[in-house]
Amino acid sequence: xxxMFCYQCQEAAKNEGCTVRGVCGKTPxxxxxxxxxxxxxxxxxxxxxxxxxxxxIVDPATDLFVAEALFATxxxxxxxxxxxxxxxxxxxxxxxxxxxxAQARCGELHGSDACDSNLPDYLVxxxxxxxxxxxxxxxQLVGILSDPDLREDIRSLRELLVYGLKGLAAYTDHxxxxxxxxxxLLAFIQEALDATMNDNLGADDLVGLVLKAGEMGVEAMRLxxxxxxxxxxxxxxxxxxxxxxxxxxILVSGHDLLDLAELLEQVEGKGVSxxxxxxxxxxxxxxxxxxYVYFVGNYGGSWWHQRQEFESFSGAILMTxxxxxxxxxxxxxxxxTTGLAGFPGCPHIADRELGKQKDFSPVIEAALAAxxxxxxxxxxxxxxxxxxxxxxxxxxxxEAVQSGEIERFVVMAGxxxxxxxxxxxxxxxxxxxxxxxxxxxxxxxxxxxxxDLGTVAGLPRVLDAGQCNDSYxxxxxxxxxxxxxxxxxxxxxxxxxxxxxxxxxxxIVLLALLSLGVKHIRLGPTLPAFLSPGxxxxxxxxxxxxxxxxxxxxxxxxxxxx
Ligand code: SF4
Ligand code: SF3
Numbered sequence: 141x142x143x144m145f146c147y148q149c150q151e152a153a154k155n156e157g158c159t160v161r162g163v164c165g166k167t168p169x170x171x172x173x174x175x176x177x178x179x180x181x182x183x184x185x186x187x188x189x190x191x192x193x194x195x196x197i198v199d200p201a202t203d204l205f206v207a208e209a210l211f212a213t214x215x216x217x218x219x220x221x222x223x224x225x226x227x228x229x230x231x232x233x234x235x236x237x238x239x240x241x242a243q244a245r246c247g248e249l250h251g252s253d254a255c256d257s258n259l260p261d262y263l264v265x266x267x268x269x270x271x272x273x274x275x276x277x278x279x280q281l282v283g284i285l286s287d288p289d290l291r292e293d294i295r296s297l298r299e300l301l302v303y304g305l306k307g308l309a310a311y312t313d314h315x316x317x318x319x320x321x322x323x324x325l326l327a328f329i330q331e332a333l334d335a336t337m338n339d340n341l342g343a344d345d346l347v348g349l350v351l352k353a354g355e356m357g358v359e360a361m362r363l364x365x366x367x368x369x370x371x372x373x374x375x376x377x378x379x380x381x382x383x384x385x386x387x388x389x390i391l392v393s394g395h396d397l398l399d400l401a402e403l404l405e406q407v408e409g410k411g412v413s414x415x416x417x418x419x420x421x422x423x424x425x426x427x428x429x430x431x432y433v434y435f436v437g438n439y440g441g442s443w444w445h446q447r448q449e450f451e452s453f454s455g456a457i458l459m460t461x462x463x464x465x466x467x468x469x470x471x472x473x474x475x476x477t478t479g480l481a482g483f484p485g486c487p488h489i490a491d492r493e494l495g496k497q498k499d500f501s502p503v504i505e506a507a508l509a510a511x512x513x514x515x516x517x518x519x520x521x522x523x524x525x526x527x528x529x530x531x532x533x534x535x536x537x538x539e540a541v542q543s544g545e546i547e548r549f550v551v552m553a554g555x556x557x558x559x560x561x562x563x564x565x566x567x568x569x570x571x572x573x574x575x576x577x578x579x580x581x582x583x584x585x586x587x588x589x590x591x592d593l594g595t596v597a598g599l600p601r602v603l604d605a606g607q608c609n610d611s612y613x614x615x616x617x618x619x620x621x622x623x624x625x626x627x628x629x630x631x632x633x634x635x636x637x638x639x640x641x642x643x644x645x646x647x648i649v650l651l652a653l654l655s656l657g658v659k660h661i662r663l664g665p666t667l668p669a670f671l672s673p674g675x676x677x678x679x680x681x682x683x684x685x686x687x688x689x690x691x692x693x694x695x696x697x698x699x700x701x702x
Contacts, residue, residue, distance in 0.1 A: 144171035145285050147669040148303050149215040150557055150642045155669050164216055165466040169272065172279025173224035174213040178302070179282040180231035181209045182337050183262040185330035187238040192327060195245040202234045203326035204316060210309035210329070212480045215643035216443065216463035220482035221272055229270050239263065262337065296672035297346035298336040300647070303670065304353040305329050307648025310461075311360040313480075314609060317398050320367035328356045347678060354655030357648040361612035365527075368397060368610070373427035374528035375606060379520040380424040381437030382590075384513040385413045390503055391439055391453050391513075393417040393446070394460030395609050397426070399478055402497040403458065404432050412507045415439040417449065418463070419583050422606035425524030440516055442556035442586035450475065454511035456503045458489075462643065463583075474506045521589055525603035527613040531620055533599070538624050540597035541634060547575040549635045550698060551614055553605075554584040554649065555642030561665040562587055565640055567691045569593060569602070573699060577601055579617065582608035582649075584640040611649045615656060630657050636698045637661040638688065641668070654683055660702060664688030 142159035144166075146152065151163045161167060166174075184206055191197035209227055212218045262282070267274050284299060312325045332349050335341055341349075369375075390412055392400050400423050404414060413436045416423055421438045423429050440449035443463035450457050450471045457475045464483050467475050478489035478498060487506075492498050530537070540546040550572060552565060569578060569588035577596060578588070585604055593601040605613035622630050639650065639661055647668075653661060660683075667676060667687050679685040688694060 144168040145283055146171050147284070148299070148306075148644060150555070150666060150668065151559065152669040155666050157669055166219060167221075169221050169276050170219055170224060172276045172283070173221055173228065173272070174279075175283040176275055176279035177209050177224055177228050177231060178213060179262050180228060180235060181206045182333045183265075184231060184235045184238060185333035186263055186337065187235060187242050188330040189327075189334045191238060191242040191245075192330075195242055195249070197238075197241055197245060198323075199234075199238055199241075200323070202238060203323065203330070204313070205230065205234055206333070207309040207313050207316075207326055207329055208480060210306045211313050214306045214310060214462055214645065216465070217461060217480055218477075218482040219464065219466070220484045222484070223482045225270055225272050225275060228275055232266055235263070236266070260337075292672045293343050293674040294346065296670055296675045297343060297350060299670040300668075300675065301332055301336055301346060301350050301353060303644040303647045303668075304350060304357065304651045305332055305648075306644035307646070308353060308357050308360050310645050311357070311364050311609060311648065314395065315360065315364040315367040317396065318367035318371050320363050320370075322359065322363050325356055325360050325363070328352070343674075343678075350651060351655050353648065354651030354653070357652035358612070358615060358655060360648070361609075361615070361652060364609055365612040365616075368426075369526075369528070372397060372401070372429065375422065375425035375524040375526045376427060376430075377522060377529055378425040378430065378524040380421065380523055381520055382439075382516075383437065383518045384415075384439065384515045385436050387411060387413060387512060388507045388510060389413045389415055389439075389453065389455040389513045390507045391415045391417045391450065391455060391457045392420050392423075392460065393443070393457065394462065394481060395419050395607050396460035396479055397423060399458065399460040399498065400429065403500045403503065404429060404435060406497070406500050407434065407504055408432075410504055410508070412504060415453075415513070417446070417457075418443045419607045419609075420460070422523055422604070422610065425526075425606070438521075439513060442583040444556065444558045449516065452514045452516060454513055456507035456510060458500070458503050459483075474510055476503050476506070517590075522600045522602075523604045523606070525600070526605045526610055527616040527620075530603060530605075530613070530617050534620065534624060536597060537599075538621070541621075541625070545575065545597050546577055547573065547634065548698070548701070549577050549579050549633075551579045551635060551637045551639065552584060552588075553579065553581045553608070553611060553614055554640040554646045555608065556583040556586050556640065557642040557665075559665055562640065564664060564688055564691055565638075566591070568638060568695065571691055571695050574601070576699075577603060579603050579605065579614055579635075581605040581611045581614055582640075582646070587640075608645050608649065611652070615652065618658075619656070631659050634701070636702070638694065638698065639663050640665065654679075654685075658683075660684045660686075662686055662688050662694060
């Protein structure tokens with residue numbers, strides 16, 4: 141038996157699965173604790189679904205807990221075993237409380253015999269103690285491969301669904317943090333988690349749920365877009381500085397805008413500059429943040445460069461969500477995590493108390509005590525091309541499409557990662573003809589966003605809609621163009637999809653696109669290890685999903701409109 145098994149991200153060892161230790165740095169212990177937490181939230185979901193549907197019992201705090209537990213297990217979000225032990229304890233308590241309420245109500249309605257017999261382990265298991273070693277042992281028994289007799293395609297579809305749900309949970313949680321809520325999303329997450337434990341469901345049922353997850357993904361991204369833009373304004377076209385200022389600095393990474401907003405407020409008058417890293421880059425385009433003179437620009441590139449870039453930054457660093465890379469000792473004590481992010485040995489900023497902000501003063505003090513950032517590069521890059529900006533010039537774009545000045549859009553959104561094979565995206569961006577415009581969101585853009593690819597129709601040839609969290613913009617722009625051009629089928633638009641994936645938020649973006657009927661998507665740098673040949677067949681037959689090929693071959697196909 142291997143030490144662990146995880147194949148949820150694109151960097152799964154040998155594109156099969158991490159079995160000794162995660163390529164991401166996840167230890168077997170944390171892998172087992174994550175497996176156990178996931179198994180327990182499936183138990184919560186069992187009770188949650190039945191309580192909601194049949195017994196009129198809803199527990200909003202537990203519903204959000206399930207989403208946050210899923211979010212905590214996405215790739216590179218949290219590596220801290222102590223946090224997972226605490227969440228496991230909370231999961232058992234919440235499951236049992238919901239079970240007791242559901243069984244009591246059920247007993248009132250149907251008699252107690254009907255409501256509490258023959259319950260499977262995941263609905264009732266309680267550890268002898270919350271010692272990490274005991275939980276670790278249980279986690280080893282409930283992971284992805286725990287049922288050796290499960291059909292390959294069923295396992296694959298269940299895991300595809302779970303990874304889509306992790307992405308869905310992340311987007312939903314981000315919206316909830318900003319008080320924008322839709323309980324249907326949380327209810328669906330539980331319904332789908334419950335379905336992954338139901339042996340009566342076949343491949344067709346699971347495919348249906350996978351597509352439903354995509355639909356819910358569109359809604360979650362819409363909700364998050366509404367949350368971000370109504371709170372911080374619509375992103376504006378902005379030239380972001382890549383250089384540094386003299387004096388101390390704080391580098392903010394991850395995806396959580398409220399953390400950034402509160403830090404910006406708290407740093408006022410302290411003589412500290414705030415920089416963005418990785419997926420926080422798009423924050424530079426929001427009117428609510430641009431007003432701060434000490435919010436000075438972006439430092440470095442995508443997540444996987446952080447061991448070099450955080451070291452040379454020299455100041456304090458705040459990781460608000462994924463992606464964390466195992467930190468060097470040289471900056472570990474000035475790397476702060478917050479929210480669901482965590483790394484053992486790194487200081488953690490506690491959650492908000494009701495009605496209060498988080499207290500970022502330890503981060504500010506660490507910045508004041510640390511050195512000044514060393515410059516990595518100079519110049520600026522253009523950002524801020526989310527849907528409001530693009531639709532603001534829709535007439536110009538439609539005219540350019542109709543006149544042939546813009547021949548085609550290529551959506552090159554998604555994640556970045558370490559593999560050299562991702563140079564494909566740099567080379568593709570360079571090779572695309574001048575009349576092809578790249579639409580992007582997510583950290584995949586760092587493969588080409590600092591190249592000078594020129595302009596067309598008065599617009600940059602790379603239109604950056606923002607974080608992976610802002611992928612709604614890409615769907616929205618496609619749907620609006622479809623309507624404006626009077627096309628019946630979204631696939632008749634002059635848009636090709638050449639998506640890069642790494643973690644599970646990219647999975648829900650992919651499912652969202654499929655649910656909108658988008659076909660012919662290229663996915664790279666590899667297809668997910670968790671897709672069985674049978675499931676790949678279904679995706680090929682129904683959606684013409686395909687892996688990327690060489691730049692030369694794909695370029696010919698894209699230019700030809702495929
Ligand atoms: Fe491996 Fe990716 Fe899982 Fe990390 S998240 S253990 S790299 S498959
Ligand atoms: Fe990137 Fe982690 Fe996915 Fe948000 S920061 S896109 S990989």
